[in-house]
Amino acid sequence: MNSDIQNHFDDPEKPVLSVPWMNTVREPLPLRPGRQLFVDDYLIESTTCRRLFHPLLPYEGNPVLKPETELEIGNGLQPVAAPFNDGVWYDDTDHLYKLFYHAGWFRGTGCAVSRDGIHWERPDFGIQDHTNCILPFRPGYRRDGGLVWLDREAEDPEERWKMFLFFRRDNSENGELYTSPDGIRWVFRTETGPCGDNTSFYYDPFLGKWVFSIRSLSPVFGRTRDFFARRDFIASPWSKEDPVSWLRADKRDPLEAETGKEPQLYDFNAAPYESLMVGLFAIFNGPENDVCARLGVPKRNDLHYAFSRDGIHWLRPDDRKPALACSRTPGTWDRGYLHAAGGICLVFRDKLRFYYGAWSGISTPRNTPPSVEAAMYAGGATGFAELRRDGFASMHADTTASLTTRTLRTSGKYLFINASATELRAEILNPSGQVLADCSAEDSLEFTGDSCCARLRWRRRETLPSGDFKIRFLLTGGNLYSFWTTDHPDGRSGGFLAAGSCDYPSGRDL
Numbered sequence: 001m002n003s004d005i006q007n008h009f010d011d012p013e014k015p016v017l018s019v020p021w022m023n024t025v026r027e028p029l030p031l032r033p034g035r036q037l038f039v040d041d042y043l044i045e046s047t048t049c050r051r052l053f054h055p056l057l058p059y060e061g062n063p064v065l066k067p068e069t070e071l072e073i074g075n076g077l078q079p080v081a082a083p084f085n086d087g088v089w090y091d092d093t094d095h096l097y098k099l100f101y102h103a104g105w106f107r108g109t110g111c112a113v114s115r116d117g118i119h120w121e122r123p124d125f126g127i128q129d130h131t132n133c134i135l136p137f138r139p140g141y142r143r144d145g146g147l148v149w150l151d152r153e154a155e156d157p158e159e160r161w162k163m164f165l166f167f168r169r170d171n172s173e174n175g176e177l178y179t180s181p182d183g184i185r186w187v188f189r190t191e192t193g194p195c196g197d198n199t200s201f202y203y204d205p206f207l208g209k210w211v212f213s214i215r216s217l218s219p220v221f222g223r224t225r226d227f228f229a230r231r232d233f234i235a236s237p238w239s240k241e242d243p244v245s246w247l248r249a250d251k252r253d254p255l256e257a258e259t260g261k262e263p264q265l266y267d268f269n270a271a272p273y274e275s276l277m278v279g280l281f282a283i284f285n286g287p288e289n290d291v292c293a294r295l296g297v298p299k300r301n302d303l304h305y306a307f308s309r310d311g312i313h314w315l316r317p318d319d320r321k322p323a324l325a326c327s328r329t330p331g332t333w334d335r336g337y338l339h340a341a342g343g344i345c346l347v348f349r350d351k352l353r354f355y356y357g358a359w360s361g362i363s364t365p366r367n368t369p370p371s372v373e374a375a376m377y378a379g380g381a382t383g384f385a386e387l388r389r390d391g392f393a394s395m396h397a398d399t400t401a402s403l404t405t406r407t408l409r410t411s412g413k414y415l416f417i418n419a420s421a422t423e424l425r426a427e428i429l430n431p432s433g434q435v436l437a438d439c440s441a442e443d444s445l446e447f448t449g450d451s452c453c454a455r456l457r458w459r460r461r462e463t464l465p466s467g468d469f470k471i472r473f474l475l476t477g478g479n480l481y482s483f484w485t486t487d488h489p490d491g492r493s494g495g496f497l498a499a500g501s502c503d504y505p506s507g508r509d510l
Helices: 002-007 289-295 373-377
Strands: 044-047 050-053 081-091 096-103 108-114 142-150 161-168 174-180 187-194 200-204 209-218 222-230 244-247 264-274 276-284 301-308 336-340 346-348 351-359 380-388 393-405 414-429 447-456 470-486
Touching (some): 096 142, 209 264, 264 301, 264 336
Antiparallel strands (some): 081 096, 264 276, 346 351, 351 380, 393 470, 414 447
């Protein structure tokens, strides 16, 4: 596995990193449980549709959490109440959203809770000076990046929550790993191997491994990511030689004229959503730290979609347009320095919510004169953006178009779609491309309108045929976002739900 990653990284002349799973599709194609998204051509044999990627739409009431407490404001020069990766999760054991965040620059790790994901409370957890800080302060330890993960499948309930933190301290390049039964009471377990600030991790259930996304520096590409994966979250520290070069920005990432800085990969987070892994690249567009300090501005990070079906190689949209961009406008809460929260997104009814930290560069000084240098990391707050469920990409038809899948292998009885269309029909073909009896477009009951979970039927049958088959979708005027097969007539897909949902009793659509 490591050699596969290393080999596709090192050549600086390659415009993009290779994605071999796109070129090695074998038919019949077994479908994983979950909704099947059209973020790539993996499922498609042929189509006259046009793929559209859809941006995230910031919530109008942002920010939903901003620096207000003594812990978060400090001396006022660098107030922060924002995920620095950290995480936002829905905990179905106590029916609460839990927001883990950087509380005060280089200070604490806070946890806020919410019933609706919009209005947040800061309980006194009795850990640090009557605050919502969940780890006690230690002399000489300055809290930097970190990430929190809700492990719903943990064998030991005391390890249901997992956390990585990186502290700036003398004579150490290692991070620290913690576990917790509730996300509040944490126990230190072990140090990691060498890593840097903004290192993070996630669990890939398709690989069955914990993946550490390790901050690294390349003489050619600047900020990059190293890969290290293992089955046991808590294990011996990795050595300096264990991680391998993995992810980076590439020649398709546009150069921002104002900063003149070659794009770099500042950080990377991922989570399982439905039948694949969804990631967010934080692409750094400058300026560098010394320039930001001199000008009194935050750095510019935008968030970009990435998708993986093998857990190692990541496919990005060709146009390299950000899914969510910082405003770059003085005086706005999200002027720069966007950081995706761990867990990536939550399902809320027919939408996905993506929480993130953003920095305004605005201090709120008290007794200390304002500092231009401090503005680079000042004014961190939390917001979220929304997307239609499954809405990363759609197959679009202006008038009439078709899409035929590869030969699929699935045991599901019913066919469901997520679509918005003037008219949509489906027909079932055998592996040779012949339409099966009672499954033609003429037999198909048309779908019209807009639904994130609609069942397709035929006049003389309601269930899919047995055996391997292809699906041909005939679409008029609209968008097809996903399809899936299931044994449940209510449309439950069995797929993963990233950071969870208040609408489901677990982290899966079961």
